[in-house]
Amino acid sequence: MSTAAPSPAALDITGLGKSFGAVRALDDVRLTVAAGTVHCVLGENGAGKSTLCHVIGGSLAPDSGALTLYGEPYAPRRPADALAAGIAMVHQHFSLVPTLTVGENLRLLRLRDLPGRLARVREEYGLALDLDARVSALPVGVRQRVEIVKALLREPRLLLLDEPTGVLGAPEVEALLATCRRIADAGRAVVLVTHKLGEVARAGDAATVLRGGRVAGGGPLAELPPDRLVPLMIGRPAQDLDTSLAETIGLAAAGPAPARTGGVEGAAPPVLRLRELTVRRPDGSYALQDVTLDVGAGEVVGVAGVEGNGQSELMAVLGGSLAPDGGCLELAGRDLTRAAPRERTRAGLGVVPEDRHHEGCVPALSVAENLFLGRLGEFRRAGVFLDRAALHRAAAEVMSAHGIRAAGPTAPMSSLSGGNQQKAVMARELGLDPLRCLAAAQPTRGLDVGAVDAVHTRVRQAARAGAGVLLVSSELGELLALCDRVAVAYRGRLLGPVDPREPGARDRIAHLMLGTAAPAHEAGDAAAPQSPDDAPPVPLPSKDPR
The missing domain is CATH 3.40.50.300 (P-loop containing nucleotide triphosphate hydrolases)
Incomplete structure (x- = not known):
């Protein structure tokens, strides 16, 4: 009696490593995403989740390790390689052109039969868009919906979602989780990065927890209820949470x-x-x-x-x-x-805006400069020169007090994970x-x-x-x-x-x-x-x- 060979995993990662200078962002990461499943990736801010997504999505090259996609070697050198392989990614930070309309942004994809694809996405996933709306005038949640539609228009066989629900309201979250389920049920795969354990329980089939760039644990969610995931993430029992x-x-x-x-x-x-x-x-x-x-x-x-x-x-x-x-x-x-x-x-009056990346910080400036935006005059010498040593000492104290993970006060704000950018913006206003x-x-x-x-x-x-x-x-x-x-x-x-x-x-x-x-x-x-x-x-x- 013959037995059919098991189908290859949608994505298999072995021994993945990635460093930024002295910071080890990923260390011997091993991860298998089965076809037809939603695989959740959990961990604290700075644990390496976004770095992992960027490696899979082709925007970062790993220092070590190997990836296979549906049984074939996969080594993207740029995002275009990932797209050609059937991988689409929704980033934490939006990639839309704010001065263009929604329709103009979608036409930049240069897809064949864009109207037909839009109709299929609207019918299959219930994601409708106002194509004439200017992106800069859209609420953050609607911009996220546009990003998700952009990814789905490519009909990917692996969809990467990096914290996609953070800017969505409850009905939109439920619609997105249902979308993830439909994609998986169609035989494709979803990698969902999220902090919401309720979302993991509702949409996920398996999970991997990263801590400090290494895999802290994981497996089928049937064997990993939330009260077992919390200690893997933060090192203390779920019962201790208020x-x-x-x-x-x-x-x-x-x-x-x-x-x-x-x-x-x-x-x-x-x-x-x-x-x-x-x-x-x-x-x-x-x-x-x-x-x-x-x-x-x-x-x-x-x-x-x-x-x-x-x-x-x-x-x-x-x-x-x-x-x-x-x-x-x-x-x-x-x-x-x-x-x-x-x-x-x-x-x-301290103000923490909803869009931390575009409104709450200046990504090109250092973490120290962002922590004291509007207050840099406090670090002037002779009323003219900026005392950078004093600025960096003060920033280091704030970073330590608020748990902001970065290479140091001089690191560009753009190098921080989204969660650490949020911590920095909160720390600045609270200070x-x-x-x-x-x-x-x-x-x-x-x-x-x-x-x-x-x-x-x-x-x-x-x-x-x-x-x-x-x-x-x-x-x-x-x-x-x-x-x-x-x-x-x-x-x-x-x-x-x-x-x-x-x-x-x-x-x-x-x-x-x-x-x-x-x-x-x-x-x-x-x-x-x-x-x-x-x-x-x-x-x-x-x-x-x-």
Whole structure:
């Protein structure tokens, strides 16, 4: 009786090594991705995940090791070789041309029958695009969708996804995971780099954990539940994770939730006051409509919402890159509505934008220069010369305190992994003196488990020190665990607020986010609005009404 020979693995890697100077990014990495599976790659920021993807994708050459693709030797020297072999990659950082439309970006691929391929992707995966929209005007989540469509248009037999869900809302995440499943079920393979263990459990067949550039463990996910993956990633049990951290990485609630700050007793007027902020798009529609919001000293206020409901514009107004058409912004009683970004920084307003790579840092500058952007004057000698030795010493201290992994303070920011870039941007804004208010959009996006824990701790510390915190996040569990109040962005307005501690808070926020009928309050309370479209914008005062 004859037995059919087993089909070759989609991708087989043996003894892979890669160094950057004295830094060993990959060390004897061994990995097998079976055809017809979704293989998840996990690990802390700087563990080598993105380097591994770049080697597979042809943009980096390994120093040692061998790769085979569906049984054939595979040694790409450039990304074009990977594409020719049937490998498509969605990078952490976007490769779109922002000044062009979506359609113009797709035409740069020079694919035959582009309309037909677009129709197949839309029909098979439910990924529709506005081809006439200019990329620079798109929310980050929509830009990520364009990148994913670009990869799928090539009909790859191996799809590499490097942290693809960090900028997507919950419905888009579910659609992407379903897409991964369909690709695998069609006999092809997916390598999914992610920090979300919930995504791993829902979409993955097998996993490999990297730590310090080496394989720490892995195998079929049927044998690796999340509580076994966490120790491989961070070296401590899943049971030690508090509720906010567990929910952010996609685990069920583990340990108890830390106490909220609740604001400062007897606080002065709110540190951040937004009054009737209005931003109109070029077509005349509202990106922000009469947004009114107070953030008190020592208070953490959250903003939830599906991507594209005004959160990006709100953060742009706070950061000073977008001037509102109406309304005002005050920090500690000072009008900053028309102030330049540097003036806002000096006033004590820290802003962490949602797109850390393009808006939060200058990739060509060093890590040290990025950590002290807007404050380099503190390191001048004789008022003219930059004291680089002092700058680098100060940067090294910040890097150590925040766990920023890099070759050193002089390393270019572009050499850092996406998660370490996020750590650096957070460290810079948290280091403002004084820090009166921190406005952070998606602060844990792309961060590993330990780094998420550190960010949550530092947000709480900033609030306890008297700073106000405005937290814009797509992670509802994160908002419920960290915030004193949660507003909901819907069609350019802020609805709410919702007290995270009230019964049914999660369901009420979810209804407001989706624009469906909100559940009524418990008996004795006034009825909730039946629809966000019928509800007027609700001012969100701080705890001190003064």
